[in-house]
Amino acid sequence: MLSTDTDILATAEAWRDAGRGVALATVIETWGSAPRPVGSHLIIDQEGNFLGSVSGGCVEGAVIAEAADVIEDGKPRVLEFGVADETAWRVGLSCGGRIRVLVEPVA
Amino acid sequence: MKLDILREMNRERAARRAVILVTDTADGGQRLVRETEAEGDPLAAELADRFRSGRSGTVEAEGRSLFLTVQVPPPRLVVIGAVHISQALAPMAQATDLDVTVIDPRTAFATPERFPDVTLLPLWPDDALAQLPPLDRYTALAALTHDPKIDDPALIAALKAESFYVGALGSRKTHGKRVERLTAAGLAPEQIARIAAPIGLDIGAVSPAEIAVSVLAQVIASLRQDRRRAPA
Structure with missing residues (x-):
């Protein structure tokens, strides 16, 4: 089943209540043709379980990896992805757009 | 956070x-x-x-x-009438993430067998709406019973609440009479003009399921008004 924002934020709360470390990723800016609109959410726990999306699957892997550090040190950061990235082949957006993603701990 | x-x-x-x-x-x-x-x-x-x-x-x-x-509150669809079209419309609307409620005081129509997995209220619209979170700008309402006693109170409530979509089943002639009744009930012409009638996008729909598609498409077109390339 597809997850709506309702499910995602409710699940984040349930994960925290179960004692899991949780990070929340939010698309805060897009340029060009980006797959998910500004405000889209992805939640990640310390085991790497996740729900939701910030792109069509292009950069989720990188966001999930960064989320582990955010849960660990409790500091929010802003990540930027796009075809202009030198890592484009690894975590770029095939659609040619660029996005900025805020990753913050839920603490 | x-x-x-x-x-x-x-x-x-x-x-x-x-x-x-x-x-x-x-x-x-x-x-x-x-x-x-x-x-x-x-x-x-x-x-x-x-x-x-x-x-x-x-x-x-x-x-x-x-x-x-x-x-903002998640968009929802309130369907007045547990009719054949509604049986097709409810699951389709749920698949597009609309929160769906079906209301019909006629208990022969409003049965869980005909409407599995959907919130079903076998009550008159005024009583049913009083049990739900109030109608608001994030609500769509489709009146599908053909019966003014059931449809009209719901239409009036949705128009007053500025619901983002208000649609009513019926021919142009039926709608003409509806406009007269709603005018007599004190609604302004601008409010009444917001009703989508005859209901649904003009896709030549024939079967109940096809009409459900045309209604659902019209609801989405209203919800995504600001993103559309051309008026439908």
Whole structure:
């Protein structure tokens, strides 16, 4: 089943209540043709379980990896992805757009 | 995000109240603003625009870059009439993430066998609507019974609540009589003109399922009005 924002934020709360470390990723800016609109959410726990999306699957892997550090040190950061990235082949957006993603701990 | 802010956002969403989360992207500092409290906020004008559009985005204020997460109530569809079209419409609308409620006082129609997995209220619209969160701008209402006694009170309630979509089944002639009744009931011509009638996008629909597609497409077209390339 597809997850709506309702499910995602409710699940984040349930994960925290179960004692899991949780990070929340939010698309805060897009340029060009980006797959998910500004405000889209992805939640990640310390085991790497996740729900939701910030792109069509292009950069989720990188966001999930960064989320582990955010849960660990409790500091929010802003990540930027796009075809202009030198890592484009690894975590770029095939659609040619660029996005900025805020990753913050839920603490 | 602090856990208590997350809890508050989830509570407000469940109660169908709009909120905006203001996040300082530099340090992660956050505060939550309810629509009722927005007027006194330093960002009042910006927040008012955002509550109207429902769009999240970044704003620069006092040398800071602030991200506004706009959380409006999830869109829902209230269907008046547990009829054949509704049996097709309810699951289709649920598949597009609309929260669906079907209302019909005729208990022969409103049975769980005919409507599995959907909120079904076998009550007159006024009584049923009193049991639900109030109709609002994030609600669509489709009146499908053909019976003025059932459809009219629901249509009046949805128009008064400025629901984003109000549609009514019936021919042009049927609708002409409806316009007369709603005018007599005290509704303004601009309010009555908001009713989509005959209901549904003109796709030549014949079967109940096809009519359901045309109604659902019209609901989505209203919901996504600001994103459309051409009027439908």
